[in-house]
């Protein structure tokens with residue numbers, strides 16, 4: 001048996017298309033486009049690529065993109081002042097500070113300075129708390145994208161056993177909260193979990209977000225499980241001299257057992273960007289009392 005491959009690229013493209021349509025309506029009603037500010041400190045090559053694709057997606061959705069590229073030696077105080085200006089700028093609906101930040105900057109301090117109602121990354125503690133208690137706020141883009149893929153694949157998730165591997169603040173914890181809100185029975189597994197393969201074998205839904213290349217094997221899976229692979233691991237060059245991208249799931253063995261699986265690349269990554277655009281539109285809409293479709 002071979003798993004269905006969950007096409008994150010196509011799902012993301014369809015979502016971005018819908019968003020672009022809503023942006024046109026928003027513009028007509030309010031005379032401006034939603035705006036996203038992206039702040040990059042330093043010149044990490046991977047971060048530079050991500051920031052470029054976020055800017056491109058923002059413009060393609062008909063939104064305004066404000067890119068702030070600062071040198072690696074930018075002081076914390078200077079960065080906090082930029083955040084303050086963006087918080088006060090009425091043209092800016094969403095603020096994203098690209099992570100990781102250089103070590104001399106306290107990332108928690110900077111993220112907490114962002115106006116929670118412009119925090120389209122969902123990283124502010126107030127938004128984490130809102131998610132935990134079921135209030136409207138912003139949900140981090142990667143777990144939100146995973147949930148959209150799961151809903152598209154499985155429909156109603158209630159009563160399903162979900163195992164989230166990884167307990168980070170940006171993926172594992174919010175993912176678990178979202179699945180709990182969908183009435184899944186949720187287990188969060190992590191590096192100290194005893195007999196992880198046995199835990200994963202009980203799961204109808206597996207979300208792997210540990211950052212260990214190809215860790216989850218096919219014989220860990222319940223037949224027909226839905227597997228969402230959040231990992232993006234760059235593997236060193238092999239015979240052909242080219243590096244390649246792999247997930248946290250061993251795709252070859254997993255796709256023989258799973259019912260459906262998201263690939264890397266082309267799975268969760270494109271959904272993350274689509275959800276960032278989505279959150280920016282939602283932010284602008286909330287600010288103006290503009291109504292959007294429930295399921296966007």
Ligand SMILES: Nc1nc(=O)c2c([nH]1)NC[C@@H]1CN(c3ccc(C(=O)N[C@@H](CCC(=O)O)C(=O)O)cc3)C=[N+]21
Pocket residue numbers: 050096097098099100121141142232245264265266267268269270272273
């Ligand atoms: N404040 C902040 N918010 C973020 O959301 C954030 C961040 N910092 N720092 C870095 C991570 C990483 N991230 C990705 C987004 C899209 C792809 C993506 O589209 N990946 C493509 C392939 C990309 C490639 O080929 O390298 C795919 O999976 O198909 C990947 C990774 C957002 N992040």
